[in-house]
Amino acid sequence: MKTARVSETAAHGGLGAEIRSLVASNIRDYAMYIALVVIFVTFTIATQGLFVSSRNLINLVNQTGYVAVLAIGMTLILIIKHIDLSVGFVAGFLGAVGAILMMKGWNVWLVIPTVLLCGIVVGVYQGFLVTRIKVPAFVTTLAGMFIFRGLLSWVTAGTGTIIVRDRTFLQLSNGYIPDLPWGEGLSFHLLTLLLGLVMVAAVIFTQIKQRQDLKRYNFATTSPVIFVAKLVFFSLVIMAVTWIMATYRGLPWTAVIVAVVLVIYNFILTKTRFGRHIYAIGGNAEAAELSGIKVKQVTFLVFASMGLMSALAGILYTSRLASATPTAGLGFEMDAIASSYIGGVSVGGGVGRVTNTIVGALVIMSLTNGMNLLGVDISFQYVVKGIIFVLAVAFDVTTRSKAKA
């Protein structure tokens, strides 16, 4: 789709002009990637290479997991111009619920669906308040933040931190996918490498198909040089990441879970009628209503989905820490909202993509990870993250108003 945004004039101005026009029309996306590169280079130098070690990168992936699923849910909420401040403590509380159920001897395969269901119930409750009673989302979820924070300390009051020992549950945020039988004795993880190759093939295939479609309907496309350069670049990045994982212990389960969630949400937003309705509501809720879209119903479902994602984040976080703590979830909402905005969700609503939100989450979590490695004081970390967040939104607002003028 990006190619469609290239203006027609670029086609006649040679490669230099085309690149300039590409940069001008996609400055938001590029800025996000540049920020990511700058963060990586800075921390690599500052930590003398420790930051890009296989061990730390895998660590980064596992850390990003719970924020990424929250941010995906949050992207939908922000597109329809609402907000959810409760996600952090909802995740913390539901993680604790899962830990307690397992402590009571429930089977893990019963615990996970139960917790996810509880998440949907929470989302339904908040969605009901927002759409039916018309309590503003800000108030509803601010109240939710208090309620679930309270519930979390209440359920952990007797026991303090609840340790989780179930091995399957712990695998979710600490384990790796098993290898194929033929991979034994190799110096790398065969299945991971194969999955990486499949992904490269998939990217090349869909990009070529998209380009053909654009040509078929005479829409503007990028020149072949740029197109191939882009494909080569993306393939190299994917293969580099794959190689790092394959030579370590393989693909983490967290990455698989996030990938599945991402594919589903991306499909919903870009391909289905429900996705169209979400963008229409964010773009102009009144026009959407008058076009026959049931705005309340869609809003309600988006909140329910946010509840589900909060529950999943709670599971991932609890699994990662191997315990439920009384302060789990503190500040998650900030990371999730920041990821979405850094990923290009517009403050004005109606614009945003979950694929970019993931990169936004990576930006935020690389910062956290890198600063932790450097031993930066936690108080100062908040300041840095806050500044990056507000800069991202300021950048968004200024580039958008320029585009309009």
Added chain:
Amino acid sequence: MSDFILEMKSITKEFPGVKALDDVSFQVRRGEIHCLVGENGAGKSTLMKILSGVYPFGTFDGSIVINGQPQQFRHVSDSERQGIAIIYQELALFPELPIYENLFVGHEIMKGRIINWNETKVRAKEILKRVGLDLDPATKIKDLGVGHRQLVEIAKALSQDVKILILDEPTAALNEADSENLLNLLQELKSQGVTCILISHKLKEIVAVADTITVLRDGRVVTSLNAKERKVTEQEIIKHMVGREIENIYPKREQVNIGDVLFEIKDWTVVDRAANREILHDVNMQVRRGEIVGVAGLMGSGRTELALSIFGNAPGYDITKGEMYLEGKAVKFKHPADAIQSGVAYVTEDRKGNGLVLIQDVKFNISLPALEKLMHGLVVNEHEEITMAEEYRRSFDIRTPSVKTKVENLSGGNQQKASVAKWLFAEPNLIILDEPTRGIDIGAKYEIYTLMNQLVSQGMSIIMISSELLEVLGMSDRIYIMSEGTITGELDAQEATEEKIMALATKTTEGVMA
């Protein structure tokens, strides 16, 4: 001192593409009630905005002279300093604050650096008496009726020692008794030496109170009538308001093929829940297959409310009485989705505000109301969507670089074509067009009219709401005229004239707005 308190000389004001005022000269005598009349869009409000400094000096040509002194208003406060106060249709009061605070907001009575509340309350009481209100100044605005609020607005102007009081449709939302009360007050203020400029659509009131009547049409002064020397009749004003040459911009339909009744509403009565007042009263209307039915009426006569209540989108309204029939069957629409399902479409009057999703592209907007036609399983088929949108682009001549261009980058006329295309994709039997040609140029208008003719000749029915009388006359087979939430008349295209429509549209009925 000059005989005129105010002279506006050769005022010309242009907006992109439109000359809103063209060499307008407007003179007001000291201590008179001067009425300004004209159709919607004639330039009355623009003229008053120039006078009050909303459009600052330098953004228009011409000059403003007050008491013989040329003025350069750069801001509203400049005109206020010269004793000009303007009271708009939408009142500018703070509902949660008491009357006395509202009266002096922005001009607080000070004692040193703090507000002197005692003095404020005493002065408030005096000023309220001047407008004939015997109320406790501590009453909150939200506890007052519309009529009293209007008087508080005037009191607020009086507190500033106003010399020229401008009222923009002050009685539009008032019932008979409150209106009369207000007009009496204007006479009273006149005797106290306050000059009034009154903008109104209610001709009955105008002939009752005016000393001078200035008629604007298409941004020019048509005439200025002296009502003190001789009696001016309503008919005379109407003639001046509408009497322009009819240009032939309405394409003729090749064949008129009107069938049986498709749509009907009976005794349709709608109440605005918040204001607890009837906005539509016993409306009866019929639309036949292949017919264009015009709905004429002035702003605020309830036309858009009628369309929205039919379409199932009536935020804050209750349909308290009446039935709706489609193809002879009684129907009820709880949501626009139901209306669309039953083959009713509504093209809104405000395409930017609630018609289109501006930040999305042309194809997104066209496919929105009928996405199910493009569904393959769970997926919206983008190939079919592009093909469909391209077809509308060609057949309606929507001028856009591509169907993937954002709608906000299209011109007004092309946006309007896109909004119509959007609804035709939903394949309606009845399409309600609310001000279909507002703010678009003559060429695009002609294209919209041609399109309407095509649609009805295919058997579709159209309800066209419009403030432009010529458009209503030129396009409709039958015309309903609304005033104050009721149908005041129904005319056949052959018998209808602008004068007849205007007379019905300015007719005041008893009790409806009470």
